[in-house]
Amino acid sequence: MTAENDTFRQRVFQIVAAIPRGQVTTYGDIAQMAGSSRAARQVGGVLKRLPQGSRLPWHRVINRKGELSLQGEDFQRQRQALLAEDIEVDAQGRIDLNRFRWRG
DNA sequence: ACACTGACCTCAA
DNA sequence: GTTGAGGCCAGTG
Numbered sequence: 338m339t340a341e342n343d344t345f346r347q348r349v350f351q352i353v354a355a356i357p358r359g360q361v362t363t364y365g366d367i368a369q370m371a372g373s374s375r376a377a378r379q380v381g382g383v384l385k386r387l388p389q390g391s392r393l394p395w396h397r398v399i400n401r402k403g404e405l406s407l408q409g410e411d412f413q414r415q416r417q418a419l420l421a422e423d424i425e426v427d428a429q430g431r432i433d434l435n436r437f438r439w440r441g
Numbered sequence: 442a443c444a445c446t447g448a449c450c451t452c453a454a
Numbered sequence: 455g456t457t458g459a460g461g462c463c464a465g466t467g
Binding site for chain 3: 346368375377378382386
C-alpha cells in the first residue's frame with residue numbers, strides 16, 4: 338500500500354462512488370474505466386477489502402452475467418441494498434443489465 | 442523479489 | 455441453458 342500502488346484503488350473508489358443510486362455496473366467496466374481493462378478481478382479484490390465503515394456503494398457492482406458475485410450473507414445484504422433503491426433483483430441474484438446498467 | 446490468491450472475463454464444447 | 459480451462463494482474467504476506 339505504497340503511494341503509487343494506491344492509484345488503481347483510488348480510481349476504483351472514485352468510479353464506484355460515482356455510480357448513481359438505482360443503477361449498477363460491472364467489475365470489468367470499472368476496470369476499463371480505471372485504465373486497466375483486464376483487471377476485473379482486482380476490482381473485486383479492492384471492494385472485498387474495503388475498510389469497515391466505508392460509505393462506498395459497493396453493492397452497485399455486479400458481474401458481466403448480470404448476477405451478484407457474492408455468496409451467503411453477503412449476497413443477502415447486497416440484494417437488500419439493491420432492492421432498497423428499486424433495482425429489481427430476483428431470488429437468484431440476477432439483474433437485467435439492459436435496464437439498470439450505468440452508462441457513463 | 443517471489444509465490445499465491447481471487448466479490449472476473451472470454452471462449453470453447 | 456451449463457461447465458471448464460486459461461488468462462489477467464493488483465493485493466497480500
